[in-house]
Amino acid sequence: MAHIRCDFFSEALGVGTSMTVLLPDRGAAGIGMAGSGADGDPPVLYLLHGLTDDDTVWTRRTSIERYVAPLGLAVVMPQVQRSFYCDEAHGNRYWTFLSEELPEVCRTFFRLSDRREDTFVAGLSMGGYGALKWALRRPERFAAAASLSGALDVTRRRHHPTHPVDPAVWHTVWGDDPVPADDDTVGLLERSGDDRPALYVACGTEDFLYEDNVRFLDAARKRDVPLTVDFGPGDHDWAYWDARISDVLAWLPLRTR
Numbered sequence: 001m002a003h004i005r006c007d008f009f010s011e012a013l014g015v016g017t018s019m020t021v022l023l024p025d026r027g028a029a030g031i032g033m034a035g036s037g038a039d040g041d042p043p044v045l046y047l048l049h050g051l052t053d054d055d056t057v058w059t060r061r062t063s064i065e066r067y068v069a070p071l072g073l074a075v076v077m078p079q080v081q082r083s084f085y086c087d088e089a090h091g092n093r094y095w096t097f098l099s100e101e102l103p104e105v106c107r108t109f110f111r112l113s114d115r116r117e118d119t120f121v122a123g124l125s126m127g128g129y130g131a132l133k134w135a136l137r138r139p140e141r142f143a144a145a146a147s148l149s150g151a152l153d154v155t156r157r158r159h160h161p162t163h164p165v166d167p168a169v170w171h172t173v174w175g176d177d178p179v180p181a182d183d184d185t186v187g188l189l190e191r192s193g194d195d196r197p198a199l200y201v202a203c204g205t206e207d208f209l210y211e212d213n214v215r216f217l218d219a220a221r222k223r224d225v226p227l228t229v230d231f232g233p234g235d236h237d238w239a240y241w242d243a244r245i246s247d248v249l250a251w252l253p254l255r256t257r
């Protein structure tokens with residue numbers, strides 16, 4: 001794999017930002033490392049970080065590079081600060097950056113497929129929320145979307161009795177208003193149509209966000225929305241996410257397999 005740290009100027013944000021990118025290498029594999037790549041532009045996974053992280057965290061705390069090497073899959077990991085992947089009420093336009101600018105920038109810089117069947121999104125915690133929100137708001141772009149320990153019911157997080165969103169973060173992202181309909185993943189799921197991508201939700205039963213994930217599952221069941229679910233022992237930590245991202249990669253409908 002080619003491992004690229006890319007610093008660039010964002011028109012949407014009006015400031016320089018960063019992304020970490022993994023690109024398939026069709027050359028000879030190194031010792032102990034498989035390699036793979038097909039002719040044409042590779043499929044791409046947008047992999048989103050959590051609230052306290054940045055674009056480098058997946059490569060530093062998991063074996064994502066080793067996991068994707070034999071799949072011929074590119075991975076794009078953007079930087080969005082603590083924005084909940086939103087156009088912030090008192091901050092910057094991170095939703096616009098993510099959903100509009102980033103894919104175009106990536107296709108300009110790198111050779112990546114732009115076909116829906118080759119495009120996927122996943123993330124952890126805040127990034128799990130961002131991944132499903134992006135997929136449900138832009139279903140025509142993605143074949144599949146996965147959330148690991150996602151904050152999938154943010155409306156309940158404002159005044160949650162034990163784990164509320166930091167009031168300063170909430171004020172920056174949403175101001176003093178309720179969560180808009182387009183930022184509510186439960187509502188987006190309930191209003192989604194048959195064109196939605198395949199959805200995968202994993203969460204540990206010891207995770208403080210477990211109840212959010214159960215509520216998302218309940219909403220899916222009420223609407224008969226197909227949902228791949230992986231609930232089992234685990235906490236809100238990197239041991240869990242390292243194991244589950246490998247499961248997500250095995251689940252993705254990659255046409256190169």
